[in-house]
Each structure stands twice: as C-alpha cells, then as structure tokens.
Amino acid sequence: MRNKRQAFQYDDQPLVNPYLKRNGYTGVQHANGYRRIRVEVCEGAANGYKSEHTLVAERALGHRLPKHAVIHHVDGNRSNNSPKNLVICEDRSYHQLLHQRQRIIDQGGNPDIQKRCSCCREMKLRAEFQKKCLSSDGLQQECRQCKSDNQKRRNRMNSTKANLKGLLPDIEIVSAKVHEAWMETKLAKGVTSRKLESGEELMVPYAELTEEAKDLDRSTVVAVYKAIEAAA
Numbered sequence: 458m459r460n461k462r463q464a465f466q467y468d469d470q471p472l473v474n475p476y477l478k479r480n481g482y483t484g485v486q487h488a489n490g491y492r493r494i495r496v497e498v499c500e501g502a503a504n505g506y507k508s509e510h511t512l513v514a515e516r517a518l519g520h521r522l523p524k525h526a527v528i529h530h531v532d533g534n535r536s537n538n539s540p541k542n543l544v545i546c547e548d549r550s551y552h553q554l555l556h557q558r559q560r561i562i563d564q565g566g567n568p569d570i571q572k573r574c575s576c577c578r579e580m581k582l583r584a585e586f587q588k589k590c591l592s593s594d595g596l597q598q599e600c601r602q603c604k605s606d607n608q609k610r611r612n613r614m615n616s617t618k619a620n621l622k623g624l625l626p627d628i629e630i631v632s633a634k635v636h637e638a639w640m641e642t643k644l645a646k647g648v649t650s651r652k653l654e655s656g657e658e659l660m661v662p663y664a665e666l667t668e669e670a671k672d673l674d675r676s677t678v679v680a681v682y683k684a685i686e687a688a689a
C-alpha cells in the first residue's frame with residue numbers, strides 16, 4: 458500500500474527564518490505533493506504547520522509574504538522547493554498567467570505570440586483574439602472566429618423572436634431556465650449524471666455547457682416558439 462504522507466527532515470537556519478527556533482524540523486509530504494513543516498512560531502501558520510515553499514520564499518525575502526502573494530513551482534513539481542524552482546507571484550491572476558503561458562509552451566507553442574482558444578481549442582495567434590482588459594493575459598478566452606460563429610448561431614436562433622416582434626423573451630434566457638427545469642426533474646428522480654456521446658456532462662449549470670450542448674436546450678425553445686408563432 459502506498460503511503461499517502463511521507464515524513465522528511467527539514468533543516469534550515471533559525472536565525473534567518475523567523476518561524477524556526479532550532480535546526481531540524483519534521484516535515485510531512487502530502488499526496489498532492491505539497492510539503493508542510495511543523496514550526497514553533499505559529500503566527501500565520503494553521504495548526505503550527507507552514508508550507509515548505511512559503512518558508513523557503515520568506516527566507517529569501519527576509520520577511521512575511523505579502524497578503525495576496527501566491528507561490529509558483531517552475532517545474533510543476535510541488536515538492537521541489539529549491540529557491541530556483543519558486544516564483545513569488547503578486548496575486549492569483551499573475552499566477553494564472555504563468556500557468557496559461559506554461560500550457561502553451563507544453564503544447565509546443567510560443568506564449569508571446571500564441572494562445573489557445575477555449576471554444577475550438579486551437580492554438581492561434583494572439584492577434585486572432587479580441588482584447589479584454591481585465592483578463593490575466595489581456596485577451597478574451599474565445600478566438601474572433603468562434604465569437605463570430607457563436608454570435609451568428611445566436612442570431613439564427615433569435616430570428617424566430619424577431620417574427621414575434623419582441624413578444625417572447627430572449628431564447629438564451631429561456632434555454633437556461635429549460636435546462637434548470639430539466640436538471641431538477643432528473644435530480645428528483647435521483648439521476649445525477651447525463652452525458653452526450655462526446656462524453657460531455659450535461660448535468661451542470663447552463664453557463665458551463667458547450668455551445669453544442671446549449672443547442673439542445675435552444676432547439677427545444679425554438680420549437681416551442683415556432684409552435685406559438687404558428688398558433689398566433
């Protein structure tokens with residue numbers, strides 16, 4: 458049986474690390490790779506434990522980490538807390554950016570000029586994405602092509618609504634409600650999972666569905682709207 462937690466010896470000099478009073482502390486390595494050290498000074502340390510990467514980073518800084526700082530492991534190995542392997546990120550969004558860039562590099566791309574589209578999943582030039590100030594990499598998640606395809610798709614679905622001169626609510630809003638209602642019925646019957654042939658899970662909030670899955674709900678609404686039109 459594999460041991461989930463492994464103990465190891467942590468040696469650091471107490472003089473330069475405000476959390477240590479002596480040399481030689483016992484650390485615990487968790488199954489997720491993170492290593493935690495039992496320390497004597499507990500300020501900012503839950504149950505007297507602090508992560509080894511925090512101890513190493515604070516030692517290099519010479520003081521506590523700033524409030525929103527996050528530590529990134531360059532090689533992706535959470536147990537490798539050598540100072541060379543750690544990058545102190547000012548906040549989560551900067552940390553996210555590093556991971557985004559790393560994913561592009563891992564896929565053989567160049568993060569300075571490329572980005573992967575969250576919709577078609579293709580690696581594209583950064584110029585093929587619209588700007589978005591608040592996102593960590595300054596760009597939208599979907600490429601321009603996907604954005605425009607999705608817009609066209611929505612327009613096509615909404616054409617019925619135009620015929621009814623705005624009497625019926627937006628298809629997107631009603632589709633989300635239809636999805637919720639469908640999920641409630643399933644859950645009431647004790648069903649917690651329904652998948653598409655592609656393997657996509659359908660029993661998630663509407664906003665998390667792919668366009669393909671949303672189309673199932675949209676087509677239901679369109680069919681009902683068309684029936685209303687025909688009857689009107």
Ligand SMILES: [Zn+2]
Binds near residue numbers: 528529530552556
């Ligand atoms: Zn990271």
Ligand SMILES: [Zn+2]
Binds near residue numbers: 574576577601
């Ligand atoms: Zn795309």
